[in-house]
Amino acid sequence: MPEVPAAPAKIVTACIVVIGNEILSGRTKDANISFLATELNKLGVRVMECRVIPDIEATIVATVNEVRAKFDYVFTTGGIGPTHDDITADSIAKAFGVGISEHPEAVARMSRHYGDPALFTPARRRMARIPHGATLVDNPISVAPGFQMGNVFTFAGIPTIAQSMFESMKHRLVGGDPVLSRTVRTNLPEGIIAEALGALQKRYDDIDIGSYPGFRAGKVSVSLVLRGTNDARLAAAATELIQTIHQMGGEAEELVQ
Amino acid sequence: MPEVPAAPAKIVTACIVVIGNEILSGRTKDANISFLATELNKLGVRVMECRVIPDIEATIVATVNEVRAKFDYVFTTGGIGPTHDDITADSIAKAFGVGISEHPEAVARMSRHYGDPALFTPARRRMARIPHGATLVDNPISVAPGFQMGNVFTFAGIPTIAQSMFESMKHRLVGGDPVLSRTVRTNLPEGIIAEALGALQKRYDDIDIGSYPGFRAGKVSVSLVLRGTNDARLAAAATELIQTIHQMGGEAEELVQ
Structure with a gap:
């Protein structure tokens, strides 16, 4: 009896981009790749490539533009904190050719979280800057949000926060046939x-x-x-x-x- | 008193390419990036990018050709074992446009190691296939060698073996100013x-x-x-x-x- 050929599998792909000099220097071991790869796989999203790149704007822009065209989903981790070396949000805005400014909902959440306005410093306000057209990704741990811009999701680098951001947005993903x-x-x-x-x-x-x-x-x-x-x-x-x-x-x- | 400007630093760069579906599926946590990054840094070689890619020939060829032109050194890990999914050596040969065949010195070492010719199976002989023009990188642990082709060094994926290969070849690297x-x-x-x-x-x-x-x-x-x-x-x-x-x-x- 001839075998009935199976329908071709629906394949949905992803790329993980880890942004951070501390991984490239060997100071910090990345923990986000294995977490995201495992969880995405469960949802029927296949990670086809990962990149670890430095906190250099031109590199982030070029990498994000290359991989967002090549894969169904892109996940970035790292570089959305309050310090001068946190340049991911600006770089994503540049990659998409859009502006960036304070997102009212992000400001409201962080303002509630810090309570005392003196604690909501200009540096912390920087974390409320979101590329125009992006939607927020909730941060149940430290409030300052990640965001989704097109097919690119931007998370914090600290593994517990990256994981909580992933949990809060994973319902948005449309997976293929699970592997x-x-x-x-x-x-x-x-x-x-x-x-x-x-x-x-x-x-x-x-x-x-x-x-x-x-x-x-x-x-x-x-x-x-x-x-x-x-x-x-x-x-x-x-x-x-x-x-x-x-x-x-x-x-x-x-x-x- | 005006400060004397320091001489510009001599910068030597590297890229690490981790080859293996098992990392992309989340099954295995990579351990080679942090080891190589730390050790290269000590030698004055700055890791500027890492990539994790699947066991797909076209991807390996394209990635290796892109990064070997962009960085001073490239280190690949994974895919040089005896099974059908070990395609790194063939892919590197293809990337450089050269042939690949059994390397007499690699055959001699492995033949000595296995002793009984029945144990030196055709699958194990595959591990003696080295791209033409490459030089061997010693494997003090399981004998089957890695190799250097131009500025690209190819190591095994198993961390202890990758590390022993790195130790055996690191004197070949010319670093810049240490960071x-x-x-x-x-x-x-x-x-x-x-x-x-x-x-x-x-x-x-x-x-x-x-x-x-x-x-x-x-x-x-x-x-x-x-x-x-x-x-x-x-x-x-x-x-x-x-x-x-x-x-x-x-x-x-x-x-x-």
Whole structure:
């Protein structure tokens, strides 16, 4: 009986742009890429590229303009605080060719938050400056908002704040078919299973098969990750893979996700 | 007395290209960027950009060709193992427009390492394929080498191996003036010190002043990082900064690096 071809997957893509000299100097380890990649994946949005760039206006403008044309969604983190090196909002405005000024709702929220007008300093007011035409992204932690400009979402760099901003806006995203995965773990090293794995990949060209070596309790352990949008196909491929490894004399088990 | 202008700093730049679907899916947290950024910085090589890209040949070729023209050095990690999804070596060959075949010295090393010819499988032999004209980068851990092609260095993705490859080749790098840093920690929040900080940045335009908020023992703590190539200038700026913060009623101390 001929197999019924599956409908082509609806693919929605994203790019993450991490803005900050502190990541490039090695001073700070980025924590936003893995969080956003994991969460976007759950929503059916595939991260196809990430960039880490410095706090340099020309670089931010060029990068944002390149990637917003190339991908469905862009997420930037970093550079929207109150200090002189926080130039992301101005750079996004420049990238879109629009002006930037204080957003009344952002001013109102921050003014309420700080209470005493003396605490709502000019530097803090800078954080209420939003590119014209952008909509706010709520910041449940420290109030100063992020924003959405076209398909570009701009978040703070501090991971807890970036995460809370993402949670507050994720309903705006329209994802494609979610990418599902199954993982088979084996004790056979990559160099032994590679050929069989390559053959399996050829037969299942709608699935992306990745091989990730590691160690468990001092012994080689390879995680074989099958990713795709059709779970029946993933299940069939995983079963075949386990059988093949058993035939080669290896151990194989599918991990419960 | 007029200040003697310092000689312009010799700047050497780099880009890190992380190749791997597992980072983009969020499955694996990258650990190579912060290691390489920190180590390169010590050698006077400034990381100006990082990219995380998928295991797709066209993307690897385009990215490598763009960044090798733009930066003094390029470091790639990932995709040089024995499985079908390891396509970095072939992609680098394509980017440079050269062929690729087994490198006799790589074959000899791996053949010695595996001993039994039955263990030196065709898949493992793939790891001895090196773009024509490249020189080997030693792999003290698992033998299969990385390589240098022009200004592009290609390392394995597994952090311990990437790190050992970097250690074995770093004497080949010619750095510029090392970037030195001094850090002042204060209890004043960014929104309070931002204006004074911006004014200091204007007076010290040869120094890059970054402001990184955080928490220590539940209280606001901001690290102000001064970076530049001239330590006398950094010391002067740090002293001025500490005085300014004291005048504002805040606490400030320079951290011992």
